[in-house]
Amino acid sequence: MRLFVAADLPVQVHEALCETSAALRELVHGRYVAPDSFHLTLAFLGEVPGSQLDDAIAALEEACLGQGPIEVALGPLGSFGRARRATLWQGLARGVDELAGLAGDVRECLAERGLAYDATLFVPHVTLMRAADLSAGTLPMPQVAKGAIETVTLYRSDLSGERPRYEALHVVRLQAPPDQDWEGNLS
Ligand code: ATP
Ligand code: MG
Numbered sequence: 153m154r155l156f157v158a159a160d161l162p163v164q165v166h167e168a169l170c171e172t173s174a175a176l177r178e179l180v181h182g183r184y185v186a187p188d189s190f191h192l193t194l195a196f197l198g199e200v201p202g203s204q205l206d207d208a209i210a211a212l213e214e215a216c217l218g219q220g221p222i223e224v225a226l227g228p229l230g231s232f233g234r235a236r237r238a239t240l241w242q243g244l245a246r247g248v249d250e251l252a253g254l255a256g257d258v259r260e261c262l263a264e265r266g267l268a269y270d271a272t273l274f275v276p277h278v279t280l281m282r283a284a285d286l287s288a289g290t291l292p293m294p295q296v297a298k299g300a301i302e303t304v305t306l307y308r309s310d311l312s313g314e315r316p317r318y319e320a321l322h323v324v325r326l327q328a329p330p331d332q333d334w335e336g337n338l339s
Contacts, residue, residue, distance in 0.1 A: 154309040155200045155321075157212060157258050158191040159222070159251065161278065162299025166190060168226055172242055173280050175292035180240070182284035189318055192278050194255040194304065195262060196270040204267060209322045211261035212306050215254065220328030222250045225298035229291055230277060231284070240284040241277035242294050247301070251276045254304070302326055 161169070170187045177184065200208060224247030231238040244251070255274045262269050306322040330338045 153200055153202060153205070154311065155197040155205075155208060156193055156307055156309060157195045157197070158193045158305055158307055159254075159301045160303045160305055160323075161190060161192065162224070162297075162301060164297040164299045165224065165226055168295035168297035169242060169278055169280065171295040172229075172292065175295075176240070176280060179290055179292055180281065180284050180286065180288070182238075182240070182281045184281055185279050186315060189316065190278050190280075191307070191318065192251070192276055192301075194251070194274075195258045197262065197267060198270065200267065204265075205321070207265040208262065208267055208306055211265050211267060212258060212304065212322060212324055215257040215261040216304055216324045216326055218329045219254060219257075219326050221300040221302045221326045222247050222254065223298065223300050224251070226294065226296045229280075229294050230275075231286060235286045238281075238284045238286050239279055240281040240286065241279045243275070243277050245296070246298065248276055251301075258304075 169190050173184060173187060225245045227243045227245030229240065230243050231240050233239050252274050259269055302325060304324050305320045307318040308321050310317045
């Protein structure tokens with residue numbers, strides 16, 4: 153199965169991305185990501201045998217242990233690849249270092265269990281378009297919004313249909329450890 157780990161987006165952030173995507177449709181030709189598929193990838197595992205699914209879940213649980221919600225704010229648009237067939241995305245103005253830390257922990261916990269992942273440099277982004285023709289020039293001003301990322305999910309990606317489908321296999325809630333007083337009692 154084809155697996156990846158992604159941070160799930162706060163509702164206000166999702167709404168802003170929907171608006172940016174709608175504005176892009178007026179200006180840029182390409183393949184749009186469906187709004188119900190917007191996500192922020194932390195680690196891409198690729199093909200993993202079903203027998204290693206439990207290891208992937210355990211790695212995700214361990215990486216997120218003691219990690220509280222992460223405040224993020226949307227930032228500018230960016231792109232990867234060639235100008236006529238670009239991947240167009242919206243990046244973050246806030247939360248980059250915190251997400252990079254979490255992505256690093258996820259990747260470390262995967263590696264400890266012998267699970268491979270794509271080790272390219274982590275650039276937090278939400279893909280809005282693929283095969284985008286950016287040669288015409290104008291891009292819209294992206295909508296911005298902020299909110300807290302509260303869950304991280306292990307997804308199965310199915311590319312057999314007309315558009316990619318992502319199935320949530322395991323969801324982990326980000327919860328800071330409770331405060332302890334000087335005697336070690338939990339409040
Ligand atoms: P499609 O490949 O049909 O355009 P997709 O890229 O959304 O669809 P997947 O290829 O299964 O679907 O990728 C799932 C997620 O993992 C996406 O966020 C994608 O950007 C990311 N991803 C895919 N391949 C890699 C890779 N080699 N390195 C890092 N991230 C990747
Ligand atoms: Mg892909």
